[in-house]
Amino acid sequence: MSKQINVALIGNPNTGKTSVFNALTGLNQKVGNYPGITVEKKEGICKLPRGVKAHIIDLPGTYSLNASSLDENVVIELLLNKKDKDFPDIAVVVSDVENLKRNLLLFTQIKDLEIPTVLVINMADRMRYKGISLDIEYLEKHLQTKIALISTRKNEGINDLKQLISNYKDISIAPCINASEIDTEYFDSLRKAFPNQLIYKLWLVITQDVNFGKTDRNEIDAISSFKTKSESELKRLQQKETIKRYQFINNVLKKGQTIDASQAKDLRSKLDRVLTHKVWGYLIFFVILLTIFQAIYDWSSIPMDFIDSVFASLSEWAKTQLPKGAFTNLLAEGIIPGLGGIVIFIPQIAFLFLFISVLEESGYMSRVVFLMDRIMRRFGLSGKSIVPLISGTACAIPAIMATRNIESWKERLITILVTPFTTCSARLPVYLIIIALVIPEGRFLGLGYQALTLMLLYLIGFGTAVFSAYILNKILKIKSKSFFVVEMPNYKLPLFKNVGLTVVEKTKAFVFGAGKIILAISIVLWFLASYGPGENFNNAENIVKAEDASQNLNEEELQQKIASHKLEHSFIGLTGRAIEPAIRPLGYDWKIGIAIVSSFAAREVFVGTLATIYSVGSDEEETIKNRMAGEINPVLGGPLFNFASGISLLLFYAFAMQCMSTLAIVKKETNSWKWPTLQLVIMSAFAYIVALIAFQLLK
Amino acid sequence: MQDNLANLKRGEHGIITDVSSIHIPLKLLEMGCLPGNPVQLLQVAPFADPMYLNINGTHLAIRKETAIHILIDKIAHE
Numbered sequence: 001m002s003k004q005i006n007v008a009l010i011g012n013p014n015t016g017k018t019s020v021f022n023a024l025t026g027l028n029q030k031v032g033n034y035p036g037i038t039v040e041k042k043e044g045i046c047k048l049p050r051g052v053k054a055h056i057i058d059l060p061g062t063y064s065l066n067a068s069s070l071d072e073n074v075v076i077e078l079l080l081n082k083k084d085k086d087f088p089d090i091a092v093v094v095s096d097v098e099n100l101k102r103n104l105l106l107f108t109q110i111k112d113l114e115i116p117t118v119l120v121i122n123m124a125d126r127m128r129y130k131g132i133s134l135d136i137e138y139l140e141k142h143l144q145t146k147i148a149l150i151s152t153r154k155n156e157g158i159n160d161l162k163q164l165i166s167n168y169k170d171i172s173i174a175p176c177i178n179a180s181e182i183d184t185e186y187f188d189s190l191r192k193a194f195p196n197q198l199i200y201k202l203w204l205v206i207t208q209d210v211n212f213g214k215t216d217r218n219e220i221d222a223i224s225s226f227k228t229k230s231e232s233e234l235k236r237l238q239q240k241e242t243i244k245r246y247q248f249i250n251n252v253l254k255k256g257q258t259i260d261a262s263q264a265k266d267l268r269s270k271l272d273r274v275l276t277h278k279v280w281g282y283l284i285f286f287v288i289l290l291t292i293f294q295a296i297y298d299w300s301s302i303p304m305d306f307i308d309s310v311f312a313s314l315s316e317w318a319k320t321q322l323p324k325g326a327f328t329n330l331l332a333e334g335i336i337p338g339l340g341g342i343v344i345f346i347p348q349i350a351f352l353f354l355f356i357s358v359l360e361e362s363g364y365m366s367r368v369v370f371l372m373d374r375i376m377r378r379f380g381l382s383g384k385s386i387v388p389l390i391s392g393t394a395c396a397i398p399a400i401m402a403t404r405n406i407e408s409w410k411e412r413l414i415t416i417l418v419t420p421f422t423t424c425s426a427r428l429p430v431y432l433i434i435i436a437l438v439i440p441e442g443r444f445l446g447l448g449y450q451a452l453t454l455m456l457l458y459l460i461g462f463g464t465a466v467f468s469a470y471i472l473n474k475i476l477k478i479k480s481k482s483f484f485v486v487e488m489p490n491y492k493l494p495l496f497k498n499v500g501l502t503v504v505e506k507t508k509a510f511v512f513g514a515g516k517i518i519l520a521i522s523i524v525l526w527f528l529a530s531y532g533p534g535e536n537f538n539n540a541e542n543i544v545k546a547e548d549a550s551q552n553l554n555e556e557e558l559q560q561k562i563a564s565h566k567l568e569h570s571f572i573g574l575t576g577r578a579i580e581p582a583i584r585p586l587g588y589d590w591k592i593g594i595a596i597v598s599s600f601a602a603r604e605v606f607v608g609t610l611a612t613i614y615s616v617g618s619d620e621e622e623t624i625k626n627r628m629a630g631e632i633n634p635v636l637g638g639p640l641f642n643f644a645s646g647i648s649l650l651l652f653y654a655f656a657m658q659c660m661s662t663l664a665i666v667k668k669e670t671n672s673w674k675w676p677t678l679q680l681v682i683m684s685a686f687a688y689i690v691a692l693i694a695f696q697l698l699k
Numbered sequence: 700m701q702d703n704l705a706n707l708k709r710g711e712h713g714i715i716t717d718v719s720s721i722h723i724p725l726k727l728l729e730m731g732c733l734p735g736n737p738v739q740l741l742q743v744a745p746f747a748d749p750m751y752l753n754i755n756g757t758h759l760a761i762r763k764e765t766a767i768h769i770l771i772d773k774i775a776h777e
Contacts, residue, residue, distance in 0.1 A: 063726055063729045063730060064725075064726075064729045066725055066726075066729070068724065068725070068726050088743075094712075096727065098756075099756060099757060101731070101756055102729075102730060102731050102755070102756070102757050223732075232720075232721060235720055235721070235725065236720060238717075238725055238728075239720050239725070239728055239733075240730055242725075242728050242733065243733055243734075246731070246736075248734060255766070268758075272741065272742060272751070273742075276742045276744075276751060277746050278744070290718065331718055366760075369760075370742075370744060370749055370751055370760045371744055373744065373748075373749050373760075373762070374744050374745060374746055374748050374749065377762075383749070417761065481761075483724045483726075483727075483765060484760075484761060484762045484765070485724065485726055485727050485759055485760075486759060486760045487730070487757070487758065487759045488751060488758040488759055488760055489758070632718055
């Protein structure tokens with residue numbers, strides 16, 4: 001039996017490391033999480049020559065072995081822990097041919113850990129355009145490694161790499177530099193204290209950022225008592241080490257690499273001149289944004305309508321074809337619509353990820369970050385916050401996951417906390433029906449009042465996000481290293497395979513992650529709406545029949561009345577009545593109350609809940625609308641949905657934190673219940689107060 | 700002529716002479732922001748912040764508040 005070889009793919013960000021991973025593993029990969037943290041763990045299987053299999057792990061991109069984020073720390077944790085089941089038999093360092101100098105820094109660090117290491121020089125197809133030529137033999141000799149020159153774009157060199165991996169036992173483990181030279185005395189004393197340990201490993205453990213490190217503590221725990229140097233002294237030594245590494249690299253590259261600048265074609269500077277321009281840059285960004293929104297709404301409407309109708313007929317089918325009973329009802333009224341509620345978002349989510357992944361792969365996103373940083377910083381955000389705030393208009397869940405690359409914890413936390421204010425797609429159906437009810441159809445400057453109201457709601461959402469960021473920035477007392485470094489990668493034509501895999505991965509993560517919660521909530525809601533205590537619920541049919549004996553209702557009307565009576569006395573109906581006193585000052589009745597309560601699972605439930613409550617058989621919007629328009633306010637008289645209560649409701653939905661899945665993801669990303677709880681309480685209280693003021697002023 | 704990086708004008712070149720290591724994150728040093736390495740200012744956002752640089756072949760953007768801690772020797776003209 002041949003043993004499975006453990007391979008770790010390591011490299012700087014933007015080197016095409018993931019393309020190499022995709023080329024090696026194809027669809028043979030899975031994405032999970034490292035235990036206890038939300039950092040993605042990508043692993044896959046690759047078949048090597050002679051029937052050997054390699055287990056490949058795609059580690060998060062990092063510039064060095066000195067972690068400055070949770071993602072980067074994963075790399076160090078693995079490389080320092082020989083007992084880890086994923087500890088690599090061979091490390092594959094992926095580098096970009098245009099940036100060899102910087103990429104080699106990480107390479108030399110890994111070599112010094114005495115792990116067999118091969119060097120992949122990726123994007124070899126670009127050498128010609130950049131006038132770069134390499135003396136591979138010379139480089140292999142002086143870096144004491146084997147090199148695979150590959151191009152994932154042209155699919156060249158992958159087999160050479162596989163060959164190198166399968167021969168991992170032949171790779172030298174000699175270190176590149178002698179790190180102890182940066183402070184001989186200190187390193188000698190270290191060596192004396194821990195004679196059995198690799199000296200460079202000790203040094204890495206000592207200098208790891210305490211915020212992340214749990215590195216191998218049991219093995220070299222005594223090391224904490226060995227911190228005889230102050231933090232600034234250590235940092236100076238790290239700087240010395242970095243300089244020393246660059247000296248070594250410069251010497252090797254002086255002979256191993258020649259760059260003929262006259263051969264270089266410079267597409268980058270031409271594009272940058274326009275895309276990062278003080279005027280054109282912003283204009284182009286704005287146009288791209290508009291195009292994306294347009295596309296997300298337009299392109300996804302057809303598949304969304306299709307999914308909607310499929311689930312509706314599926315539900316209908318279950319109701320009519322399956323044997324009657326509680327289980328069929330649960331299936332037809334709880335589970336199928338619940339699943340539909342997840343699946344219906346797939347088109348929008350997929351399109352959104354498609355655009356975001358194209359923007360990222362092409363290198364354009366870094367330019368946006370560059371353009372927006374100064375503006376966002378005034379509000380306590382980072383240029384990097386722009387990505388979540390944009391994607392938040394589709395859905396806050398992937399948006400919050402997109403905050404991970406913000407270095408400063410404070411800026412990242414603020415971004416996470418304010419992102420749910422942006423108008424996500426789940427608010428849209430609520431807005432549309434209420435606007436249709438309470439906003440007149442007139443025009444102002446050629447624009448319809450209704451369209452203007454919708455636009456205003458989007459602006460309110462974005463404005464509140466930015467404004468609350470400003471306030472949070474003032475009151476949050478968090479010390480975090482605030483620095484901002486963003487690499488501006490080369491422009492690249494996105495690889496179809498990479499974009500496709502990203503879209504599939506992220507969409508799957510959404511469906512199964514958030515989907516589980518939405519499904520569970522919809523089942524609970526169904527139970528609460530379908531069962532109730534006491535005579536009033538269980539004997540609804542007889543009660544209604546007795547009441548209406550004189551009215552000569554036809555069968556359909558009678559059934560509606562019964563359903564409505566049942567709902568009123570179901571658990572959820574009783575809840576609605578219980579909270580009615582609290583929401584009456586806002587202009588709502590108990591039915592809207594129920595819709596609001598169920599909306600805390602997910603906002604889009606609002607229209608559906610009202611549809612059920614008003615017991616409209618068909619789900620045509622017009623019918624629900626007419627029903628809603630006919631409702632009478634029990635206290636004040638007049639239509640229940642008038643201008644005052646409508647505005648109050650719109651504002652409530654604009655501000656309230658009504659999304660379980662978002663709360664769940666905030667809990668995961670901040671690793672604490674404190675922040676999602678605060679979000680829930682503060683946003684909802686704010687929504688209540690604003691809605692209250694609006695109704696009391698307008699009524 | 701000794702100056703700090705924040706005063707570089709668009710298109711100008713310099714050689715890094717000193718970085719104040721308490722104010723500069725290690726990550727930036729690792730990306731090549733070290734004494735002796737060349738730097739060019741490629742583009743600036745409005746109010747000259749952030750700055751889009753080419754340091755030693757690496758293209759990156761940093762904030763002005765970081766750039767003032769990097770000392771350079773300006774190169775007059777190529």
